[in-house]
Amino acid sequence: MIMMYGTDLCPDCVAAKKALEENGIEYKxxxxxxxxxxxxxxxxxxxxxxxxxxxxxxxxxxIPALVVSPTELTLDWEGYISSKK
Known part of the structure; x- marks a missing residue:
């Protein structure tokens, strides 16, 4: 499971959360x-x-920042979601 750092005050964070959920990607x-x-x-x-x-x-x-693993972090949440399709 990935971790996402963000805040509900950030429009990109809200969009990233929605996209992760819509694509069935589990995240904390x-x-x-x-x-x-x-x-x-x-x-x-x-x-x-x-x-x-x-x-x-x-x-x-x-933000949003996705921690994919202890050694992998990405700020490109759209690219990450596209790679999981």
Whole structure:
């Protein structure tokens, strides 16, 4: 099962959740605005993973973020869903 970091305040996160559900992809949703612990977990990923390099440099947040495995993370949720069809 994948993990998705996001927030219900983010239109892309809402769209990603809906698309994952519509395509029958099981996921665990981690709302980064729900608790300080969730935010810290996400920020650790964002600040250390290469996948977020352009995000950090551009001042963006980097959500939704899908953690596919301990070694695989993607910010391209649409591409991930397309690859599972």
């Amino acid at each position: 949703y981690i709302n980064i605005t729900e608790s300080l612990g969730s935010m810290k977990q996400f920020l650790k990923l964002r600040d250390t993973r290469d996948e977020f390099k352009n995000i950090r440099g551009g001042g963006s947040i980097g």
